[in-house]
Structure formats: structure tokens, C-alpha cells
Amino acid sequence: MAGASYLRRRGELEVYFDRTAVDAWKRFASDEPLSRIRATVREGRAAMRRALAARLPDDLAGWRVLDAGCGAGHLAVALARRGADVTGIDLSPEMVRFAAETAPAIAGPGRVTFRAGDMLAPEHGRFDAVVAMDSLIHYRAADAVAAVARLAERTERAIVFTVAPATPLLLAMHMAGRLFPRADRAPAIEPVAPRAMVRRLSAEPALGGWQPRPVERVDCGFYISHAMEVARR
Known part of the structure; x- marks a missing residue:
């Protein structure tokens, strides 16, 4: 059962991505020109998709993969092209x-x-692997760990996801975002040091059979994110 803070944040994200910002996210997914700042976000997101996909085998035939927070589906399509049966889930x-x-x-x-x-809904079934790109960065660290543990209950091999690393630049950007008018403000991210996230994951009893580790940081202009992995021991 998801906690109250997870459910509250999930509702906020659903409103934001399905109503407030859906047109902007469609532009990110297209080839149309963007501002310099948004272009760095598009480039960074493409690099992170490649980083997450690289954690899984080139041949995914016979694998069932959950793309948790699939957005426009680019990562889901890339994995399906390797042979996976991909379920893309998004709140919007x-x-x-x-x-x-x-x-x-x-x-x-x-x-x-x-x-x-909801990416955590059990009716989606079981998976060989889960990818969750920038879908946990808006949740408190405790809720993100609980979400990974919930996903692990239905995952056979590996979960790869991202955190918003607690770098000085990202923290400054995070605080600056709070100054925007509420109508223009994206849901706050929750920066966390990757090593601190590893400690939290390692201390989670439900992940006792899993090995967590930080994998790769993507730092591209206004896009900063860190790939993490938990894999079966």
C-alpha cells in the first residue's frame, strides 16, 4: 500500500503533466526548435535514455520490461526494438x-x-526489468525507496532509475524554481546524493536480495540527473 505522501505527490504530478505542462512535454518529444535552455534538457534526456538502456542486454527477446513514467515513449520504443515486450505506464x-x-x-x-x-499498481503484472527515468525525482527519498521496493516485488532481474543528485547547481536551480509564480511552477524535485540513496536502499529490508549502486551522471546544461541500479544478487 502506497503511503499518504506518495499518493499526495502522485496526484500533484498527474495534474501537472496531464494538464499544466502536457503541450511543453510534447514539444520536448518532437523535433521542433526549442529555446537554448530547453534544448539542453532535450539533449540531456536523450543521453539519460541511452545510459539507462545500456544497463540492459542488447538482446531483450523474451524479456518483459516496465517503463515506469514512460512519457512520450522514446525509451519504451528503444527497448522494444531490442526485442522486449514493453509496458509503458504514465500518470498522464x-x-x-x-x-x-x-x-x-x-x-x-x-x-x-x-x-x-500508477507505475506501482500490481495489476500490471511481473517484469524482468524496470526502467524509471525521472519518474521518482519528485518524491521524497523515503517514498522513492519504498517505490523501488514495491517494484522489486514484481521484478526478476534489475531496476534502473534516476535521482536528482544534490549538486550545488541543481540545488540552486531547485531553489530558484520556488520563486516562480505557482501557476508556472513545476512540481519540486527532491535532490538526494546518490551515495545516500544507496545507503537508504541498502537499509530497506524489502530489498535484502538486491544490490544497489550509482551508475552514471548526465550533466547537460539545465538537465542534471544520476542513473541508479538495483540488481538481484
């Missing part, structure tokens, strides 16, 4: 519709199914 029904409408045809055995909903 509008982004799910956009992902389904714009996803290219997949050659080979892989496929993608997009659904709107």
Missing part, C-alpha cells in the same frame, strides 16, 4: 495517447503497450 492519459499515436512500427518480436495509471 494525454501523454499516453500521444505516445501511442506517435510510436513508430517495431520490427521483430518486440512490442510496446501504453497505459495510463
Whole structure:
């Protein structure tokens, strides 16, 4: 059962990504020109998708993968092209519709199914691996660890996800964001040091059979994120 703070934040994120910012996120997913700042975010997100995908085998035939917080579906499509049966879950029904409408045809055995909903819902079934790119960065560290533990209950091999690393630049950007008018403000991120996250994950009893570790940081202009991995021992 998800905690109250997780559920409260989930509701805020659903409103933001499905109503307030959906058009902006569609532009990020397209090839249309962006401002210099937003272009660095697009470039950084593409680099992080590559970093997360690199943690999984090149041949994913026979694997079932959950893309938790799939957005426009770019990572889900990349994994399906390796042969995986991918379920892309996002809180925003509008982004799910956009992902389904714009996803290219997949050659080979892989496929993608997009659904709107909560990434932690057990009805999605079991998976060989989970990828969660920038979908936990808005949750408190304790809630993010609990979410990873919930996902681990239904995952056979590995979970790769991102945290917002507590760098001076990111913390400054985070504080500056609080100065914007509330109508223009994205839901706050929750910066955490990757090594501190490893300690939290290691101390979580439900993850006793898993090995957590930081993997790779992507630092590209206004996009800063750190890939993490928990894998079966």
C-alpha cells in the first residue's frame, strides 16, 4: 500500500503533466526548435535514455520490461526494438495517447503497450526489468525507496532509475524554481546524493536480495540527473 505522501505527490504530478505542462512535454518529444535552455534538457534526456538502456542486454527477446513514467515513449520504443515486450505506464492519459499515436512500427518480436495509471499498481503484472527515468525525482527519498521496493516485488532481474543528485547547481536551480509564480511552477524535485540513496536502499529490508549502486551522471546544461541500479544478487 502506497503511503499518504506518495499518493499526495502522485496526484500533484498527474495534474501537472496531464494538464499544466502536457503541450511543453510534447514539444520536448518532437523535433521542433526549442529555446537554448530547453534544448539542453532535450539533449540531456536523450543521453539519460541511452545510459539507462545500456544497463540492459542488447538482446531483450523474451524479456518483459516496465517503463515506469514512460512519457512520450522514446525509451519504451528503444527497448522494444531490442526485442522486449514493453509496458509503458504514465500518470498522464494525454501523454499516453500521444505516445501511442506517435510510436513508430517495431520490427521483430518486440512490442510496446501504453497505459495510463500508477507505475506501482500490481495489476500490471511481473517484469524482468524496470526502467524509471525521472519518474521518482519528485518524491521524497523515503517514498522513492519504498517505490523501488514495491517494484522489486514484481521484478526478476534489475531496476534502473534516476535521482536528482544534490549538486550545488541543481540545488540552486531547485531553489530558484520556488520563486516562480505557482501557476508556472513545476512540481519540486527532491535532490538526494546518490551515495545516500544507496545507503537508504541498502537499509530497506524489502530489498535484502538486491544490490544497489550509482551508475552514471548526465550533466547537460539545465538537465542534471544520476542513473541508479538495483540488481538481484
